[in-house]
Amino acid sequence: MGVRNINSLRQNTSDIVSAIITDKLSMVYPNGTKAVDNVSLDIKNGDFISIIGSSGAGKSSFLRIFNRLIKPTSGTVTLLGEDITSVNGRKKTGVRRKVGMIFQQFHLVRRLSVIQNVLVGRLRFNSTPCSKTKSLCSIFNNEDKEFAFDCLKQVGIAHLAFHRADTLSGGQQQRVAIARTLAQEPEIFLADEPIASLDPHSAEVVMDILLKIHETRNIPVLVNIHHIDFARRYGKRILGMKQGGIVFDGTSTDLTEDEVTNIYGAKINEAFGEECLMVANYV
Numbered sequence: 001m002g003v004r005n006i007n008s009l010r011q012n013t014s015d016i017v018s019a020i021i022t023d024k025l026s027m028v029y030p031n032g033t034k035a036v037d038n039v040s041l042d043i044k045n046g047d048f049i050s051i052i053g054s055s056g057a058g059k060s061s062f063l064r065i066f067n068r069l070i071k072p073t074s075g076t077v078t079l080l081g082e083d084i085t086s087v088n089g090r091k092k093t094g095v096r097r098k099v100g101m102i103f104q105q106f107h108l109v110r111r112l113s114v115i116q117n118v119l120v121g122r123l124r125f126n127s128t129p130c131s132k133t134k135s136l137c138s139i140f141n142n143e144d145k146e147f148a149f150d151c152l153k154q155v156g157i158a159h160l161a162f163h164r165a166d167t168l169s170g171g172q173q174q175r176v177a178i179a180r181t182l183a184q185e186p187e188i189f190l191a192d193e194p195i196a197s198l199d200p201h202s203a204e205v206v207m208d209i210l211l212k213i214h215e216t217r218n219i220p221v222l223v224n225i226h227h228i229d230f231a232r233r234y235g236k237r238i239l240g241m242k243q244g245g246i247v248f249d250g251t252s253t254d255l256t257e258d259e260v261t262n263i264y265g266a267k268i269n270e271a272f273g274e275e276c277l278m279v280a281n282y283v
């Protein structure tokens with residue numbers, strides 16, 4: 001199957017709200033590397049998307065444009081009805097609040113407790129200046145603290161709230177990162193290789209949580225995943241990236257072996273890596 005035409009997609013799903021629309025989006029790094037190449041897509045609130053592709057295909061760069069961690073070099077991105085292609089300052093901060101993101105390497109403050117890490121997600125709702133002499137918890141009101149606890153409950157680790165972040169397992173730390181993202185009340189959820197460092201069981205727990213977030217909040221979730229089995233199992237829609245372009249846009253049923261071979265080319269082994277085989281044996 002080829003890339004779906006943006007207009008036909010709009011017609012098919014006209015009753016569902018667009019969360020992200022990209023039009024001829026490209027990203028060329030200063031050294032000349034074209035990471036994203038002319039991508040036009042319509043992403044709906046009802047989308048749970050697995051993005052697959054070999055290392056260097058452009059998956060991370062593509063996601064990072066949506067919370068404006070990087071600025072595209074041409075084309076446009078419309079996010080929740082607003083053109084965010086070139087926003088700066090407060091508007092860019094507003095985009096970062098609306099678009100939550102987790103990463104392979106959790107990015108927690110290791111020496112802080114779990115609940116303090118989650119409260120970091122509330123910082124953008126809090127106007128109290130955070131000085132070195134004030135502890136992080138003291139600048140938040142009870143409502144924020146209850147909210148943070150509730151986020152931890154949603155990822156099943158409220159009992160670990162007062163543990164130091166660096167005493168947790170990788171899977172637990174990723175759940176803290178998800179809770180911190182929930183605390184910012186995102187309208188779009190991005191996950192860049194969220195399970196790449198996790199054991200098979202933890203990987204499944206994390207993917208189940210992301211799916212639940214999508215279903216209960218009706219927000220789009222876009223997940224970069226290296227391995228095909230997870231992408232197929234969880235993605236309601238799968239995007240295949242190759243050399244910065246989208247070469248596949250369809251369901252797991254549409255994703256034939258030929259499509260997988262086309263997406264990964266000579267790097268086909270990346271699609272069925274060791275971790276993936278471990279998971280396949282485990283489930």
Ligand SMILES: Nc1ncnc2c1ncn2[C@@H]1O[C@H](COP(=O)(O)OP(=O)(O)OP(=O)(O)O)[C@@H](O)[C@H]1O
Pocket residue numbers: 029030031033034035053054055056057058059060061062
């Ligand atoms: N800051 C940067 N400066 C220059 N080139 C970059 C930069 N970041 C990424 N690239 C290049 O852009 C291309 C796309 O990289 P990107 O990380 O987006 O791909 P990816 O599919 O996410 O890869 P991986 O799965 O290995 O993370 C690659 O060729 C990469 O080397």
